[in-house]
Amino acid sequence: MDIRQLKYFVEVAKQKSFTRASTTLLVSQPSISKMIKSLEEELGVVLLDRNERKVVLTDAGAMVFEQAQTILQMMEQLTLSVDELVHMKRGRVKMGLMPTVGSLLFPHTIARFRKEYPDIEMQMVEHKAKQLQHQVEQGELDVAVTVHPVDEALFETVPLLSEELVAIADNEHWLVERESVRLAELKNESFILFSEEFVLHDVVRQACAQAGFEPKVAYVSQLWDLVGEMVATQLGIALVPRSMVRRLNQRSIQAVTISEPHIDWKLVLIYRRDRYLSYAARAFIRYAEANWSIRDQL
Template sequence: MDIRQLQYFVEVVNQKSFTKAAGTLHVSQPSISKMIKALEEELGIVLLDRTERKMELTDGGQLVYEHAVKMLQLIDSLSSSIGEIRGMERGRVKLGMMPTVGSFLLPNVIALFKKRYPGIDIEMKEYSAKLLEVQVEQGSIDAGLTVLPADTDQFTAVPLVAEELVAIAHRDHWLAERESVNLAELKEEAFILFTEEYAIHDVVKKACQLSGFEPKVAYMSSLWDFVGEMVATELGISLVPRSIVRRLNNSELVTVKISKPAIDWQYALIYRKDRYLSHAARAFIAFARQHLSP
């Protein structure tokens, strides 16, 4: 059984005539007769009673007609829906993002994207950078906003904007008198780090190690604002992206540039290499790359 058999059969019933059906379908009448005969043989029943120069549906024909109409409607609906997806008239994108960082980068991009593609829904969830990679790998989300480096064996990474990490300290700290500092000069300082599930934890530790020392960790937290508060109460110093400093908005804090080594904080969208990516997700990634290019 194929779709054309059902289409021809339904049209003959609707037109109540093989001749009229042939005209609307733009095929020959013998072709229609042959197709319906083949359908009857395949199903093992007579569909049309053609006696006395009249054509009527048999009981079996009525049943096949009702199901055929539904099937053809579903196929039309499927074709229409696929067309809408290809035309970006509908769809859904599931995004993961790092706390605070996502809210810094994505709102304007999402607003512009929704204006261009109002039929595409965007679902967002927050994860630490390491957990975000797990969610992308498992297929729970289409793409994730993270920081480089990423596992290039599993993921395709689309680089976005970058910013620098800076040191923050209390305004009475000796760093407050400096415009910049070599990271090696901080080897005796107490560090307030983010917990291990956050990418910045590894970035800061690696930068310190490259500068010849292991950071003395006084406290660790998973909350950006809490890290800022601990620095403001003189419990230690910390290294954070410059954009986060603006969000902390604490008059007790000073910001100092790291002169050596320069620690780049490169944002990227990642998605699995071996997984199907919807038209909507691909469109969003391309849109984000266009508006958040390095």
């Protein structure tokens, strides 16, 4: 069995397309098809259903896909381990950040890390918190900055930031006359929520349930700025981390402290407990633990 067979098969399965896999791998489509066909013949099973518009895994294909991912990750880890022995203090960190939050909080930390470790390459992607957790779980990322809670049986966590959620409202809303408000007092308000891909969506809904009501949802968005604009135009209120308020339209909205319950919004750096970490990833985790300072970021 050739490792390329597994690599090509896994990529076709992920992309659900020979054409897209060919583009990603920079290998001709006939070569990929031939390699996967030889793998099927060697195993004596059909791995891919090619009759649909999208390529679909067969039952046997799904089992091989899961095992093949593990094998490829082990091969990558072996390569990284050898590379560390030959090139100490070199390597790369595959890191995930949440949009807006990452750009607000992490540039200074990353810049200082690069100065101390100039031979370590930082590869960064942006996704929502839940997707980042999935990518770390699958080994696609070494580390990610996401929102607590996470599965602590699966992930090690490095606390980065803990702050309160506040209510934001337009300048003419009754809330702006208050220094603080109990969440239960907002039960009749319309809420602008972030979409379900955001951990913040779950945090707000759970807090409202704790306060004894189900929020009336006026709109759901994936964009921080759009949430702020909708609040400013009196479509509803929203709950956001205090540090994010200054990124919104401050001339048209104001933030009010929630006195009860206190709702924490916690940023953590996560990595898999049971997976090998490269020298570069370990160095970055140590650096974040020792040097993270929220005062430098805000």
